[in-house]
Amino acid sequence: xxxxxxxxxxxxxxxxxxxxxxxxxxxxxxxxxxxxxxxxxxxxxxxxxxxxxxxxxxxxxxxxxxxxxxxxxxxxxxxxxxxxxxxxxxxxxxxxxxxxxx
Numbered sequence: 001x002x003x004x005x006x007x008x009x010x011x012x013x014x015x016x017x018x019x020x021x022x023x024x025x026x027x028x029x030x031x032x033x034x035x036x037x038x039x040x041x042x043x044x045x046x047x048x049x050x051x052x053x054x055x056x057x058x059x060x061x062x063x064x065x066x067x068x069x070x071x072x073x074x075x076x077x078x079x080x081x082x083x084x085x086x087x088x089x090x091x092x093x094x095x096x097x098x099x100x101x102x
Contacts, residue, residue, distance in 0.1 A: 002041050005058060008089035008096065009039050013062075016085035035067040062086070
């Protein structure tokens with residue numbers, strides 16, 4: 001399921017930012033093409049709620065690598081767009097809602 005969520009995040013980023021922004025889901029040793037995003041999972045937890053129901057929390061890190069010398073301005077502009085495009089992502093034809101984004 002984690003890989004499907006990463007795919008959903010990548011699709012949402014691609015739809016919002018287009019093909020000029022590369023999206024990396026694996027580590028890159030060399031040859032990073034800026035501007036780009038790096039998407040990876042960082043922390044997961046499962047908590048029993050009621051009977052056979054569980055609350056799963058999956059945390060992801062989405063890093064942006066800017067391409068201009070005005071790093072803060074560019075990152076702030078991208079940040080606003082990220083909140084909008086990642087509030088809902090599609091995973092297996094179902095929407096997942098991003099919560100507690102920071």
